[in-house]
Amino acid sequence: MKNQKPIQDYYPDELSYCYGCGRNNEYGHHIKSYWDGDETVSHFTPKEYHIAIPGYVYGGLLASLIDCHGTGSAALAAYKAENRQPDTLPAFRFVTASLQVDFLKPTPLGVELELRGKIVEVKGRKVITEITVSANGEITVKGKVVAVQVPETFLK
Numbered sequence: 001m002k003n004q005k006p007i008q009d010y011y012p013d014e015l016s017y018c019y020g021c022g023r024n025n026e027y028g029h030h031i032k033s034y035w036d037g038d039e040t041v042s043h044f045t046p047k048e049y050h051i052a053i054p055g056y057v058y059g060g061l062l063a064s065l066i067d068c069h070g071t072g073s074a075a076l077a078a079y080k081a082e083n084r085q086p087d088t089l090p091a092f093r094f095v096t097a098s099l100q101v102d103f104l105k106p107t108p109l110g111v112e113l114e115l116r117g118k119i120v121e122v123k124g125r126k127v128i129t130e131i132t133v134s135a136n137g138e139i140t141v142k143g144k145v146v147a148v149q150v151p152e153t154f155l156k
């Protein structure tokens with residue numbers, strides 16, 4: 001992970017306004033995803049206003065962290081499957097087709113969260129990942145993301 005650029009830093013400027021992961025969105029979460037061995041990893045510390053009930057993180061925020069770490073992990077996996085670096089062309093552009101989230105336990109506010117991604121399938125234009133969210137070393141949320149490479153026409 002050391003000295004790695006997050007995959008989101010390779011997204012072109014015009015595609016970097018996503019509320020979850022766009023570096024050009026001043027109001028967004030700026031999620032950043034890296035390889036850590038065969039898994040992907042991201043860290044995020046919710047603000048005190050990301051609250052559900054006192055002391056605990058809002059589930060919609062957790063879903064959006066899983067969403068963007070899932071699409072970022074999909075891009076990482078797609079480049080790896082082709083044995084290419086993320087600064088090479090053609091670029092992969094993934095959007096979320098399906099997002100499933102299970103809230104296993106309340107997620108405490110006030111600590112850094114760790115998201116870890118496992119690549120389940122890379123097939124054609126589709127990548128499936130399983131993402132966990134941990135707080136204080138304990139998994140509180142699990143998610144599954146189906147990311148699909150968008151046709152070029154989607155972006156015009």
Ligand SMILES: CCCCCCCCCCCCCCCC(=O)SCCNC(=O)CCNC(=O)[C@H](O)C(C)(C)COP(=O)(O)OP(=O)(O)OC[C@H]1O[C@@H](n2cnc3c(N)ncnc32)[C@H](O)[C@@H]1OP(=O)(O)O
Pocket residue numbers: 007010011012015018020021067068071075086087091092093094095096097098123124125126146148149150151
């Ligand atoms: C270095 C990097 C540079 C590039 C840098 C790019 C940056 C890139 C911008 C970043 C941005 C971040 C993104 C954040 C995450 C959002 O928030 S994205 C916004 C929310 N998502 C959307 O708006 C997507 C809306 N949906 C769609 O546009 C279309 O349904 C999709 C997802 C493109 C798929 O449509 P399609 O291309 O017609 O899909 P289709 O050919 O039918 O299916 C392809 C495969 O996907 C499967 N599939 C399709 N839909 C589903 C579904 N709902 N459930 C399960 N499987 C499905 C199909 O079964 C099929 O699988 P196989 O048969 O191949 O096994």
